[in-house]
Amino acid sequence: MDICTTKDPNPCRVIGVLDDGVGSLSATxxxxxxxxxxxxxxxxxLALLDAEIPARAKKRDLxxxxxxxxxxVRSAREAHQSxxxxxxxxxxxxxxxxxxxxxxxxxALDILPNLSTLQIACARVGLAWQDARxxxxxxxxxxxxxxxxxxxxxxxxxAQALRSQHRLLVLTSPANSPDxxxxxxxxxGLGDDFHMAVAENLLQADxxxxxxxxxxxxxxxxxxxxxxxxxxxxxxxxxxxxFGLADSSFAQRQPEKGxxxxxxxxxxSLARLQLRANSVVWDIGAGSGSVxxxxxxxxxxxxxxxxxxxxxxxxxxxxxxAAFGVSNYSLQHGKAPDGLDQWPDPDAVFIGxxxxxxxxxxxxVLRRLREGGCLVMNxxxxxxLATATAALQAAGVPWDVLQLQASRSKPILHxxxxxxxxxxxxxxxxxxxxxxxxxxxx
Numbered sequence: 540m541d542i543c544t545t546k547d548p549n550p551c552r553v554i555g556v557l558d559d560g561v562g563s564l565s566a567t568x569x570x571x572x573x574x575x576x577x578x579x580x581x582x583x584x585l586a587l588l589d590a591e592i593p594a595r596a597k598k599r600d601l602x603x604x605x606x607x608x609x610x611x612v613r614s615a616r617e618a619h620q621s622x623x624x625x626x627x628x629x630x631x632x633x634x635x636x637x638x639x640x641x642x643x644x645x646x647a648l649d650i651l652p653n654l655s656t657l658q659i660a661c662a663r664v665g666l667a668w669q670d671a672r673x674x675x676x677x678x679x680x681x682x683x684x685x686x687x688x689x690x691x692x693x694x695x696x697x698a699q700a701l702r703s704q705h706r707l708l709v710l711t712s713p714a715n716s717p718d719x720x721x722x723x724x725x726x727x728g729l730g731d732d733f734h735m736a737v738a739e740n741l742l743q744a745d746x747x748x749x750x751x752x753x754x755x756x757x758x759x760x761x762x763x764x765x766x767x768x769x770x771x772x773x774x775x776x777x778x779x780x781x782f783g784l785a786d787s788s789f790a791q792r793q794p795e796k797g798x799x800x801x802x803x804x805x806x807x808s809l810a811r812l813q814l815r816a817n818s819v820v821w822d823i824g825a826g827s828g829s830v831x832x833x834x835x836x837x838x839x840x841x842x843x844x845x846x847x848x849x850x851x852x853x854x855x856x857x858x859x860x861a862a863f864g865v866s867n868y869s870l871q872h873g874k875a876p877d878g879l880d881q882w883p884d885p886d887a888v889f890i891g892x893x894x895x896x897x898x899x900x901x902x903x904v905l906r907r908l909r910e911g912g913c914l915v916m917n918x919x920x921x922x923x924l925a926t927a928t929a930a931l932q933a934a935g936v937p938w939d940v941l942q943l944q945a946s947r948s949k950p951i952l953h954x955x956x957x958x959x960x961x962x963x964x965x966x967x968x969x970x971x972x973x974x975x976x977x978x979x980x981x
Contacts, residue, residue, distance in 0.1 A: 547647045549616060549619060549621065550648055550649040551615070551622040551624060551639070551648055551649070552571045552575075552621075552622070552623045552649050552651060553623075553626055553630045553635065553636050553648055553649070553650045553651065554572065554623055554624070554626065554630075554653075555626050555627070555628050555629055555630050555634075555652045556584055556588065556625050556626065556628075557627075557628060557653055557654065557659075557742050558587070558740070558741060558742045558743050558765070559742040559743070561588065561590075561591060562742075563654075563742070564653075568651045571623055571651075572588065572591050572592065572625075573592075574621060575592070575593065575596050575621050575622065575623040576595075576596055576597065576620035576621045576622065577596060577597045577599065577611065577620050577621070577622045577623070578596050578597070578598050578599070578623050578625065579608060579611055579612070579622070579623070579624045580600070580601060580625030580626075581600070581601055581625070582600050584625045584627070585625065599611050601635075605635075608624070608635070608638075608639065609638075609642035612624070612643050624639065628652075628654060628655040628656050628657075629652045629653060629654070629655040629658075630650055631650065632657070633677070633710055636648065656710075656738075656741050656767050657767055657769075659738070659742070660708070660748070661708070661769065663741075663748045663750070664736045664738075664748065664750045664751075664769060666736070666771060668706070668708060670705070670706060671706035671707060672700050672704040672707050672708070673707075673709075673710070674696055674697050674700050674707055674708070674709050674710070676693055676696070676697055676710065676711060676712060676715040677710050677711065677715070678693045678712065679693060679714070680693065680712075680714035680715070681693035681694065681715075683719065683722060683723075683726075684698060684719070684726050684727075685726060686726055686727060686860065686861065687860065687868065687869045687870055689842070689869050690842050690867075693714075693715055694715060694719070694720070694723050697709065697720065697723065698723060698727060698866040699839070699866050699867060701723075701724065701727060701729055701770075702839075702864065702865065702866055703839065705771065705772045705775070706771045707768075707770040708767065708769055708770075709767065709769070709770065711766055711767060711768055713764045716766075717737045717757055717760070718757055718758055718760055718762065720757075721735060721754040721756075721757035722754075722758045725754055725755070725758060727866060728861065728864075730753070730755055732772060732773055732774070732776065733754060733771065733772055734753070734772075736750050736752065736768070736770075737757065737762055737766055737768055737769075738766060738767050738769070739762050739765060739766035740763050740765050740766070741765070745763075747763070779864060781833070781837055782806070782809065782833060782836070783802065783805075783806050784802070784829075784833060785802060786799055786801060786802050786829075789827050789828070789829045789859050790827065790858050790859050790862075791826075791827045792851065792852065792855065799826055800826065800829050800830050800891055801960060801963075803943065803945040804945075804963045804965065805829055805830055805833065807941070808889060809837065811913060811915045812834065812887040812913050812915050813887065813913045814834060814837045814841075814886075814887055815838065815886065816838060816839060816840045817838065817841045818834075818841040818885075818886040818887050819841055819842055819883055819884070819885045819887075819909075820834045820835075820843045820844070820885060820886065820887045820888070821844050821845075821879070821882060821885045821887070821904070822834065822843055822845035823845075823846055823875045823879075823888065823890045823891065823892070823893070823904075824846070824847065824848075824875070824890060824891040824892025824893060825845040825847040825852070825853075825856050825870060825891065826847065826892065827852065827855050827856055827859055828845060828847075828855070828856030828857075828863075828870065829859070830889050830891060831845040831856075831868060831870075831889070832859055832860065832863045832865065834887075835863075835868040836863075838867065841867065841886070842868070842869070843867060843868045843869070844871075844882045844885075845870045845871070846871050846872075846875050846879075847870065847871075847872065847873075848872070848873060848874040848875075850872065853872045857870060875900055876896070876899065876903050879907070884908070884909050885904075885907060885909065885912060886908075886909050886911075886913075887912055887915070888904050888908060888912070888913070888914045889916075889917075890914070890915070890917070891916075893923075897926045897927060897930070898926055898929070901914070901916075901930040901931065901934070902930065902934065905934050905936060905968070905970055908970040910970060910971065911969065911970065911971070912969070913967065913969050915967050916965070917964070917966075918963070918964045918966065919961055919962070919963055924964045924966065927966050928940065928966065931968050936968045936970060936971070937968065937969055937971070938966065938967060938968040939966075939967055940964055940967075941964070942962055942963070942964050942965075943962070943963050943964075943965055944959060944960065945959075945960045946958060946959045946960065947960065
């Protein structure tokens with residue numbers, strides 16, 4: 540953003556416009572428009588206000604040319620021309636004003652906001668919005684939402700917000716439409732958790748407001764292209780335990796030989812991963828999914844990428860995901876390291892199992908792990924422990940090993956005895972700054 544020390548005497552006026560056209564403009568905004576030398580706006584907005592734009596004014600259609608708008612504004616100001624940019628609603632609410640402030644100069648803008656369409660929609664249904672979360676899905680068409688979709692999906696931010704927010708105001712697009720949003724709720728198992736309202740063609744002659752729909756109803760309806768969606772919870776959500784769940788909380792293979800990281804080992808392993816709210820986590824050899832799913836709850840702004848090669852365990856991890864109430868977890872069926880190239884670089888990696896290529900896997904992980912990131916591995920055999928520590932030693936990264944053996948009480952007649960669990964070795968390493976090739980590490 541350019542830095543200006545004084546208010547510009549000839550600022551670019553950024554004027555919020557609604558779909559009732561002239562009726563939505565203040566006398567001041569209308570006067571700026573009627574005396575403008577350059578008017579920039581989308582094709583629909585320019586057409587809506589065409590009668591108020593001076594015949595001598597140069598009209599610029601920004602549709603599909605957003606990156607060119609700052610240059611148009613700079614050129615007008617350098618020529619000492621009065622410039623108006625027509626925006627929708629409040630230009631500072633998912634509008635063009637922040638973009639212009641970054642690429643021109645905040646002090647060179649005079650922003651005249653209007654009501655947001657979201658605000659009008661809330662007024663239509665009587666929904667208080669001071670504590671609502673605004674989410675925009677006005678991006679490219681990413682297709683229908685499927686549980687486990689990755690962060691690049693156009694509905695990802697919405698799916699995440701559904702888990703943590705009580706009220707949501709959603710800016711839609713013709714592709715990411717209300718019916719698709721409703722199907723997203725159903726895919727995440729939230730069909731009974733939210734009420735839904737759709738306001739379409741606001742302030743136009745064919746305005747229509749569906750004040751209260753169920754996601755099940757809306758999923759099969761069609762709506763006008765111009766609309767906004769309101770979502771509010773039917774009841775307060777339960778607050779789940781984030782850390783230290785009992786083993787019985789997870790579906791797992793029976794009898795007890797199933798692949799699950801036991802509670803005590805899981806707690807220590809998650810602690811050693813040094814997770815943050817926005818961590819990107821890899822879970823390799825997911826088993827039942829217990830470590831990755833708890834990590835997903837601990838990283839609400841991050842994402843967990845998990846892989847499991849055993850078909851039965853993959854199905855169990857999928858069922859645990861469905862029951863766990865997280866939308867920041869993606870599970871794939873496969874054998875690492877296959878598929879890891881498509882994952883973003885991690886902040887933390889947990890290896891709960893490998894298919895025999897442990898040294899290669901450790902090497903790949905260390906190459907991808909972000910600086911300061913942590914690698915945690917669990918082993919129950921001496922052979923895998925030896926392989927892992929040798930690989931870490933060869934890589935020259937700091938590492939340590941913790942042997943953990945827990946005992947749990949079990950009833951015996953009218954008393955209790957202690958039954959030991961199998962010992963587990965927890966191997967931990969942290970990636971520090973790596974030297975450039977050919978540069979000695981002092």
